[in-house]
Amino acid sequence: MTSATSSPVVHTASERRRFGSIAWHVGSLAVLAVVLYPVIWVLGASFKPSKDIIASIDLLPTKPVWENFSGLADGISGISIGTFFTNSLLYAGLAVAGVVLSSSLTAYAFAKIRFAGRNLLFTLMIGTLLLPYHVLLIPQYVMFRKLELTDTLVPLVAGKFLATEAFFVFLMVQFMRGLPKELDEAAKLDGCGHFRTYWSIVLPLTRPALITSAIFTFINAWNDFMGPLIYLNTPDKYTVSLGLMMFRDQEGISNYGSMIAMSLVALVPVIAFFMAFQRYLIDGMATSGLK
Amino acid sequence: MTLVKEAPARPAKKRSAAPAAGRRGRRRENIAGYLFMSPWIAGFLVLTAGPMIASLYYAFTRYNLFTPPEWVGLDNFQTMFQDPRWQKSVEVTLKYVVVATPLKLLLALGVALLLAQKRSGQGLYRAAFYMPSLIGASVSVGFVWRALFSDDAIVDRTQKIFGVDVGGWIGNPDYVIYALVALSIWQFGAPMVIFLAGLKQVPQELYEAAEMDGAGPLRRFWNITLPMISPVLFFNVLLESIHAFQVFGSAYVVSNTQCGPADATLVYTCYLYQKGFKEAQMGFASAMAWTLVVAVALVTAVLFWSQKKWVHYEEAAK
Numbered sequence: 001m002t003s004a005t006s007s008p009v010v011h012t013a014s015e016r017r018r019f020g021s022i023a024w025h026v027g028s029l030a031v032l033a034v035v036l037y038p039v040i041w042v043l044g045a046s047f048k049p050s051k052d053i054i055a056s057i058d059l060l061p062t063k064p065v066w067e068n069f070s071g072l073a074d075g076i077s078g079i080s081i082g083t084f085f086t087n088s089l090l091y092a093g094l095a096v097a098g099v100v101l102s103s104s105l106t107a108y109a110f111a112k113i114r115f116a117g118r119n120l121l122f123t124l125m126i127g128t129l130l131l132p133y134h135v136l137l138i139p140q141y142v143m144f145r146k147l148e149l150t151d152t153l154v155p156l157v158a159g160k161f162l163a164t165e166a167f168f169v170f171l172m173v174q175f176m177r178g179l180p181k182e183l184d185e186a187a188k189l190d191g192c193g194h195f196r197t198y199w200s201i202v203l204p205l206t207r208p209a210l211i212t213s214a215i216f217t218f219i220n221a222w223n224d225f226m227g228p229l230i231y232l233n234t235p236d237k238y239t240v241s242l243g244l245m246m247f248r249d250q251e252g253i254s255n256y257g258s259m260i261a262m263s264l265v266a267l268v269p270v271i272a273f274f275m276a277f278q279r280y281l282i283d284g285m286a287t288s289g290l291k
Numbered sequence: 292m293t294l295v296k297e298a299p300a301r302p303a304k305k306r307s308a309a310p311a312a313g314r315r316g317r318r319r320e321n322i323a324g325y326l327f328m329s330p331w332i333a334g335f336l337v338l339t340a341g342p343m344i345a346s347l348y349y350a351f352t353r354y355n356l357f358t359p360p361e362w363v364g365l366d367n368f369q370t371m372f373q374d375p376r377w378q379k380s381v382e383v384t385l386k387y388v389v390v391a392t393p394l395k396l397l398l399a400l401g402v403a404l405l406l407a408q409k410r411s412g413q414g415l416y417r418a419a420f421y422m423p424s425l426i427g428a429s430v431s432v433g434f435v436w437r438a439l440f441s442d443d444a445i446v447d448r449t450q451k452i453f454g455v456d457v458g459g460w461i462g463n464p465d466y467v468i469y470a471l472v473a474l475s476i477w478q479f480g481a482p483m484v485i486f487l488a489g490l491k492q493v494p495q496e497l498y499e500a501a502e503m504d505g506a507g508p509l510r511r512f513w514n515i516t517l518p519m520i521s522p523v524l525f526f527n528v529l530l531e532s533i534h535a536f537q538v539f540g541s542a543y544v545v546s547n548t549q550c551g552p553a554d555a556t557l558v559y560t561c562y563l564y565q566k567g568f569k570e571a572q573m574g575f576a577s578a579m580a581w582t583l584v585v586a587v588a589l590v591t592a593v594l595f596w597s598q599k600k601w602v603h604y605e606e607a608a609k
Contacts, residue, residue: 027405028416035420035477041445042435054444102330114317115324125331128339132537132587134560135580138349138573139342142356162334169331194323223429225540230568244430245544260438263431270426278418281425282484 046264050257068261076246079235081262084243091153091228091239092221098160099168099217100210106163107172107206108198112184122173129166141230155231156224160217168213175209176202208280215277219270240266349577356571367578377579379554380562386468387558388535391475396527399479403486404516417487421480432474433544437461440470440545464555467546471556474541482527489523490516518603525602529594536587539564559583 037059045053047064056062072081109115110122144155163169179202187197203210225241232238235246244266247259274281325332350367352360371377402420406413426432440446442459450457460466497515506514517524539560542550550561559579567576 021410024405024408024410025412028410031402031405032416032419035423038432038435038439038477039422039426041439042431045438054438054441057445057448102334105327106331109324109327113320113324113327115321118324121328121332124335128335130533130587130591131339131343132533132580132583134537134563135346135577135584136339136342137563138567138577138580139345140338141568142345142349142573143342145356159334159338161330162338163331164334164338194327198327219425220428223426225428225430225544226564241430244434245548248434248547256438259434263434266431267426267429270429271422274418274422274425278421282417282421 042260042264042267046257046261048257050255053256053260065257068257069265071255071258072261072265076243076250077235079238079243079246081243081265083236084238084240087237088222088239088241091156091224092218094153094157095160095221096214096217098157099163099165100214102161102163103165103168103213104172104203104206104210105198106169107176108194108202110169110173111176112197112202113194125166125169128164129170137230144231150231151233151237152231156221156227165217168217171213172206172209175206179205208283211277211280212283215273215281218273222270346577346580349574350581351578352574354573354577356573360574363574367575368582371575371578371582376554376557376562380557380559383468383555383557384536384538384559387471387475387538388532390469391472392528392531392535394472395476395479396482396524396531398476399482399527400486400524402479403483403490404512406483406487407490417484420483424478424480427474427478428540430540430544433541436470436474436541436545437547440467440473461545462552464551464553467552467555471538471541471545471558474545475535475538482531485523485527486520489520493519521602522604525594525598529591532590532594533587536583536590 041059044058044060046068047066048056048061049065049067052061075081075083106125110118110125140155141150144150149155159165183201183205184197187201192201223241224239228239228242229245232242235242238246244259244262247262349360351362351364353363353366354360406417406420423432438444440460442462444459447457447459457463457466460470493516497519498511501511501515537560538558542556542558542561543564546552546556550557550565560583563576563579563583566572566579
C-alpha cells in the first residue's frame with residue numbers, strides 16, 4: 001500500500017483509492033457469492049424436475065417447471081400445507097406475545113425499581129443464559145407429560161410467558177437503563193404508579209428493543225425443531241418443521257422436487273421478516289452483544 | 292459476566308431524604324418489584340430451578356417414565372463413561388466445537404474487517420451476510436445441505452475436478468461431520484455483526500497516530516485492532532463455543548435423523564435425545580445432561596480465567 005511511485009501525490013492517492021474500492025467490492029462479492037449460493041440453489045432447484053435436482057450441476061433450471069409447487073397443494077398424507085403453517089403461526093404468534101409482555105415487565109423491575117435482592121436475582125437471570133437447555137429438557141418433559149399437556153402448544157410457549165428467555169430480558173434491561181431518568185422521575189412526581197410509568201412511558205420508549213425481541217422470537221419459534229419434535233405427536237398439530245420431516249419420510253428421494261419446494265415455502269416467512277426488519281435485527285444483535 | 296455492567300446505583304442521598312416515609316416507600320418498592328418480576332420468578336422456579344433439581348435427582352435413578360424412578364447411585368455415570376457410543380459422541384462434539392468455532396470466528400472477523408470500511412453498498416452486504424444466521428437453524432436448510440453435499444451433487448463434482456472422489460460427504464463417515472462444520476461456518480453473520488459493532492468503537496486517533504509512526508496495516512491490526520476488540524472477541528468465543536456444544540437440529544436433519552452414518556454425526560445432544568426420547572432412559576439422559584452442564588461450566592470458567600491474559604479492557608476509553 002505504501003509503495004512509492006514517481007507520479008504526483010494527488011494522482012497516486014485517488015488512483016489508490018479507486019483500486020482499493022474495486023478490490024473491496026471484488027472481495028465482498030466473492031464472499032457474497034459463496035454465502036448466497038445455497039439460497040440461490042434452492043430457488044433454482046425448486047423449478048427443476050425431481051430427477052434433475054441432485055444430478056444437474058446447473059444452478060438455475062434449464063426448463064423451469066411448476067410441478068413441484070403445484071404438488072404441494074395435495075398436502076402430506078391428507079394434511080394440507082396450510083395446517084402446518086397455521087400451527088407454526090399460532091406458535092410463533094403466542095411466543096411473540098409472551099416474550100414481549102413478560103420480558104418487558106421483568107426488565108422494568110430490574111431497570112427501574114429498587115427492591116431488595118434485585119442484584120442477586122439479576123445475576124441468577126444472567127446465569128440462566130449460560131445454562132445448557134438440555135438439563136431442563138427431561139424434567140420439563142416429565143412435568144408436562146404428567147400434566148397431560150403434551151401434544152399441545154402449552155409446553156412450547158409456557159416459558160415465553162414466564163420470561164425464561166433471559167436474552168430478551170437482558171436486552172430490554174439494557175435498553176431501559178439507557179432511557180433518561182428524568183422521565184420516570186417526572187412521572188413519579190405527577191403521581192404515576194409503577195404500572196402507569198411502565199405502560200405509558202417506558203414501554204413506548206422501549207419499542208426498538210421490543211421489536212428486536214419480537215422478530216427474534218418469531219424466527220426462533222418458526223425455526224424451532226427440537227421443541228415440536230419432543231412435544232407434538234399428532235400430525236395435524238405439527239409445525240412446519242415437523243411437516244417438512246414428514247415430507248421427507250413420505251416422499252423420499254423419488255420426489256425431491258416437492259421437498260425442495262416445500263423447504264423454500266417454509267423459508268418465506270423468515271426471509272420476508274428479515275427483509276422487512278433487517279435494520280432493527282442487525283442493530284439489536286449488535287447492541288445486545290456489547291454495552 | 293464482565294459484559295454486564297453493574298446495576299447503576301442511584302445516588303444514596305435519595306434514600307435518606309425522608310426516613311419515615313422512606314421505610315414505607317421502600318416496602319412499596321419491594322412489593323412493586325416482586326409483582327413486576329412475578330412472571331420471571333414463577334418461570335424460574337417452575338421451569339428452571341425445579342427442573343434442575345429434578346434432573347439432578349433423575350441422574351442418579353433408573354427411570355423409564357412408566358415406573359417410578361429407582362435410585363441407582365452412580366450407575367448411570369459409570370455406564371455412561373464406559374459406553375462406546377457416549378465416548379464417540381464426546382469425540383464428535385469436541386471435533387465439531389474445535390473445528391467449527393475458530394473457523395467461523397475467523398471468517399466473521401475477516402468479513403467484519405472488510406465491512407468496517409466505509410464503502411457504498413456495505414449495508415446491503417451486511418444484511419446478506421447475516422441472513423444465513425437466521426435461516427441456518429431451519430429444517431429447510433438441513434435438507435438443502437443434504438442435497439448440496441450428497442453423492443454426485445455440487446460439492447462432490449467440484450472435488451472430482453481436483454481428482455478427489457469421496458462419493459459425497461453425507462454418506463461418508465469421515466467427511467459428514469465437515470458438512471455440519473460447513474453449515475456452522477455458513478452462519479457467520481451473527482458474530483460478524485458483533486465484531487462490526489466492536490470495530491466501530493475503536494478510536495480512529497489510534498490508527499492515525501500509528502500511521503504517523505510508520506506502522507503498516509498488519510502492525511496496526513495486531514497492536515491496535517486486536518487488543519481493542521478483544522472484549523468482543525471474548526464474547527464471541529464464549530457464545531459460539533457454548534452454542535457449538537449444544538448443536539442438535541442440523542446434525543439430526545442433515546444425517547437423516549440417524550446421526551450417522553456409523554455414528555459419525557452423533558453429537559452429544561443427539562445421543563441424549565436418542566437415550567431420553569427414543570429409549571426412554573430418562574436417568575441416563577439426565578446424567579448426560581449434567582455432564583454437559585459441567586463441561587460447559589468448565590469451558591466457561593477456563594475462558595473467563597484466560598481472559599485476564601488476553602482480553603484488554605479499556606477503562607478510560609470513554
